[in-house]
Amino acid sequence: MNDVELVARPLWQLGPTSLTSTVVTTWVIMAIICFGAVLFRRRIRIAPGPLQAALEGTVTAIESAIANVAPQQTQLLLPFIGTLWVFLVVANLSGVIPGVHSPTRDLSATTALALVVFFSTHWFGIRDQGLKNYLRHYLLPNPVMLPFHLISEVTRTVALAVRLFGNIMSLEIAAALILLVAGFLAPVPILMLHIIEALVQAYIFGMLALIYVAGGLQSRQSHQRQSQGASHG
Secondary structure (H helix, E strand, O other): OOHHHHHHOEEEEEOOEEEEHHHHHHHHHHHHHHHHHHHHHHOOOOOOOHHHHHHHHHHHHHHHHHHHHOHHHHHHHHHHHHHHHHHHHHHHHHHHOOOOOOHHHOHHHHHHHHHHHHHHHHHHHHHHHOHHHHHHHHHOOOHHHHHHHHHHHHHHHHHHHHHHHHHHHHHHHHHHHHHHHHOOOOHHHHHHHHHHHHHHHHHHHHHHHHHHHHHHHOHHHHHHHHHHHHHHO
């Protein structure tokens, strides 16, 4: 049985409901993140130790990245984008642990993450502008563009899911093949490659999510510019 079948094979099934290793690993990762967040929050000190300084530096780096894309909505987007980035980093790196497969090598998991980004984009946009004003940007600059806007929403969501799945899956397969051929003579380079690629893919997914959500929030500004251009014309 290959790795793909092992990931997809249910550990427990009752009728149409099944429990796979992807679901179990995802639950464990979420529990670890939640427990760690609660634990670190209780140990916050005015004079930070090395761990607290590292965590504060991580939060500052995420906040800075968000500010570069959406400076006016940094605090609004920080909880969502920050949580997404942390989850992706832990999920991608979980494949380094022997016997554990990263949940992001499962297309169902990456599809779920892409759908979260899809619905969050519209939720943030509607929350900021109202339903009517938000939907109006699909008709800009001309109502003829409506089908193209809708196709773009679908294709970028599919691409978001497939890109992460394909990269993590190919990374783990390549690592398995190299270890199969070379044995354990080159475990350190493979491990470093896995860690670097996992971090890069988490960054790319989170940055694309940030761009999509920021684009939904900034559609009102685009509408205002279109209106001003029409009035001047």
